[in-house]
Amino acid sequence: MSYFDSKLLAKFEGMETPFYYYNLDLLQQTLSKAKAAADKRGFHVHYALKANFNPRVLSTVQSAGFGADCVSGNEVQKAIEVGFPASQITFAGVGKSDKEIRTALQHGIFAFNVESIQEMEIIDGLAAEMGVRANVSLRINPNVDAKTHQYITTGLDENKFGLPNSELERAAAVLRDCTNVDLVGLHFHIGSQITDMNVFKSLCVKVNEWKNWFEERGTTIRVLNVGGGLGVDYYAPDEHPIADFETYFDIFDRFLERTPNQEVHFELGRALVAQCGSLISKVLYTKNGVKKHFLILDAGMTELMRPMLYQAYHKIEKVGAGAEDTTNYDVVGPICESTDAFGKEVPLPISERGDLIAIRTAGAYAEVMASRYNLRDEVRYCYATEGQLELANS
Ligand code: LLP
Numbered sequence: 001m002s003y004f005d006s007k008l009l010a011k012f013e014g015m016e017t018p019f020y021y022y023n024l025d026l027l028q029q030t031l032s033k034a035k036a037a038a039d040k041r042g043f044h045v046h047y048a049l050k051a052n053f054n055p056r057v058l059s060t061v062q063s064a065g066f067g068a069d070c071v072s073g074n075e076v077q078k079a080i081e082v083g084f085p086a087s088q089i090t091f092a093g094v095g096k097s098d099k100e101i102r103t104a105l106q107h108g109i110f111a112f113n114v115e116s117i118q119e120m121e122i123i124d125g126l127a128a129e130m131g132v133r134a135n136v137s138l139r140i141n142p143n144v145d146a147k148t149h150q151y152i153t154t155g156l157d158e159n160k161f162g163l164p165n166s167e168l169e170r171a172a173a174v175l176r177d178c179t180n181v182d183l184v185g186l187h188f189h190i191g192s193q194i195t196d197m198n199v200f201k202s203l204c205v206k207v208n209e210w211k212n213w214f215e216e217r218g219t220t221i222r223v224l225n226v227g228g229g230l231g232v233d234y235y236a237p238d239e240h241p242i243a244d245f246e247t248y249f250d251i252f253d254r255f256l257e258r259t260p261n262q263e264v265h266f267e268l269g270r271a272l273v274a275q276c277g278s279l280i281s282k283v284l285y286t287k288n289g290v291k292k293h294f295l296i297l298d299a300g301m302t303e304l305m306r307p308m309l310y311q312a313y314h315k316i317e318k319v320g321a322g323a324e325d326t327t328n329y330d331v332v333g334p335i336c337e338s339t340d341a342f343g344k345e346v347p348l349p350i351s352e353r354g355d356l357i358a359i360r361t362a363g364a365y366a367e368v369m370a371s372r373y374n375l376r377d378e379v380r381y382c383y384a385t386e387g388q389l390e391l392a393n394s
Helices: 006-012 024-040 055-063 073-082 098-107 117-130 165-177 198-216 245-255 270-276 306-310
Strands: 019-023 044-048 067-070 089-091 111-114 134-139 181-187 223-225 263-268 277-288 293-297 316-318 326-332 341-349 356-359 380-385 388-391
Touching: 006 388, 019 024, 024 044, 024 055, 024 245, 024 270, 024 380, 055 073, 055 270, 067 073, 073 089, 073 098, 089 098, 098 117, 111 117, 111 181, 117 134, 117 165, 117 181, 134 165, 165 198, 181 198, 198 245, 263 270, 270 277, 306 341, 316 341
Parallel strands: 019 380, 044 067, 044 263, 067 089, 089 111, 111 134, 134 181, 181 223, 223 263, 293 326
Antiparallel strands: 019 277, 277 293, 277 356, 316 356, 326 341, 380 388
16 A cells, blocks of 8 residues: 555645645554554553544544543543543643543543642542542653653653652652542653664663552552653655554563553554654745755645754655656745744755645644644645545645
8 A cells, every 4th residue: 555545646636735634544554553562462552642633533543442641631521522431541741720630530531640749639639529539640750761852852850741759759648648549550651752662671670660669668550551652764654654563562561570460551642643644735936045945835834843843854755756856955834934944955856836745754743733823724634545535624
């Protein structure tokens, strides 16, 4: 299966650009591989909604049997509406508001991943007020370097996430005094787009240490939640359309010390949805600057801000082009900001007004991070599935 079905490409010509293109067949295959690799080892995977909550993407993930990892009351609400069972929904985040906590308590979600002692006390109080009980996992900051971009590293001492080791003794004591909170597990998440698998081995070592620390103190830990973070290949999406879930899960299988009946939970976002999406844009103008050739697209940082925000690399292609002579272009958007560039000195077949450009690996943290800056249009999207192009709001 090629990512862009040549029969469907012809239909792109008549569509208003820019738009997100989601290959739902690739999504389905990715989900099946991930699910099979997890099931084989008895692992539970929660999908991190924050990566992409586009309607069909989300319903496809839900139908594939994943749980949901949410980071806002609205995400919890959305997960429920889409059909994720409440018993498979977790709620994470350093700054949960009282309203959001109440929403999650009302729905009786599986657990809150708690990030501070104060938050634990607030959840306890709100649960008592509502006459319900709340499951919590303690998010521990393990001080493991994820060796990824500094903006998406979360598990170092200087990051705002999780409980520092120095607070755990007190957290355990406060937990004992909470009347409406039950500890179900420990939670870790060290960062995103992790491609060095040794990082996950180091995480396992820390998880084992903390699990033992709690168990030595007589606390039962039912769930070890090791977060997400598995990276994808932004450079070669066609060579590696599906992340290596086998190797990833195998590391946890081998290096985590699980006691019988202990569950292992994951919160994967990017690895499940990144490769199925692309941003399709049209060349508005070509311009030769003093030093540069510019391709000015009708998409910009308002549709996909990862390159501008994290200096993230996305492969840029001329849609439908074969092996043609190339020129190096600065591929830029229409937004009134100098940072509005998808790539500099990108070798591309010589392009002209009206040509279609695909920005690949844009299924995760892309459409969801779009904005209306410059009063741009709402983001458009379409789906390819079983040889058909389904126009959604395009
Ligand atoms: N669990 C927690 C607690 C998280 O904070 C995240 C992502 C995930 C799971 C899912 O991680 P994943 O499997 O997707 O790596 N906008 C950035 C990425 C931010 C990630 C935030 N947290 C980007 O575009 O690279």
